[in-house]
Amino acid sequence: MAIRPILHIPTPCLREVAAPVVEVNDEIKTLIKDMFDTMYDAPGIGLAAPQIGVMHRVIVMDPADEEDEPAPLAMINPKITWLSEELRVHQEGCLSIPEYYEDVERPVLCKVTYLDENGEYHERECDGLLSTVVQHEVDHLNGRLFIDYISRLKRERVIKKFKKIAKRAAE
Template identity: 40%
Template structure:
């Protein structure tokens, strides 16, 4: 049985969204790196059309150009191959600048981001995760080069999100081998720009909505453990401490944050809150 398309697009200008998803729902589950737990996901799928979940709750606020400074040409410079930035590198907490230059360099950056995403068995990746602090993300829910739909979102903002919340077991390329439950809205409506600068709107639900929210958090300097309950966070504390120690051994610097001593100031339900 073929899987229904996961994405409902409102603009034909969305670059790279050109390949139909023709896979059984379980075809990409074992490819997860960002998200695991096939049983939990499969049980929540609406096989008729998972994208028709209504988006009915207005987001508390959107993000305008005033919220983020504009990126300079220097901010967008990079040297391939890109490498994944791991927690607790302070790059992951920095403010990410908006992009207003849509050129060949940006397209090359997008290509490199997809390349490292596929090589690390991911299904989504944000620019700060490869050391570039700009408002850019890429993802492909199938997680396989040449299959599924490659989505590029530049300067995204949330227009609406659903009241219905879903608990799901997440992982993150910046937190290798760490997985834990995170609750997020089931569906979102997004305003963004494509790789050529054209504005568009996209509705996402189920897995694509979760991938987007995870990567959107990265663009706000929010990490997935910020949204975990105290009990869930306690279950991965030792692993986070190991990453902090790894950072200290590698850099010779003290960890910029420590899960053991930090005040557990949680990111609120919704977007842009911390």
């Protein structure tokens, strides 16, 4: 498969809503394989299709600890159907905002429905790190980033920093 370039902020498509997948076909299966290759190479624990410039509602993740067996999980057209009232703070990062981490408060539990890479429907309750990763990646499909959950001042600073980086790279 292929490792694809990961887009960084302020790339506009990172703020756009991704389109639902109409059919789970070979193109989508190849996309999923490429996304896993890209995520593991980065290295990261989650990746959404818009982060590689593909505007489909597809996410991949593997929140397993390094000492555990890999637990790759792909979700097509994921939809969070329920969030717990109980919250937890977790330090998040993002492959589209390299080397920047902040504490983000999210619900401890979530329920998500999705199709797998075979087009089969699933409903799953997620907790702990898996819940955080699912919420983070579904946010990407809706044009949201984890920095949207931090203070405006911190968000503006990080966006300004990455705009400068992008400008230098374009010169």
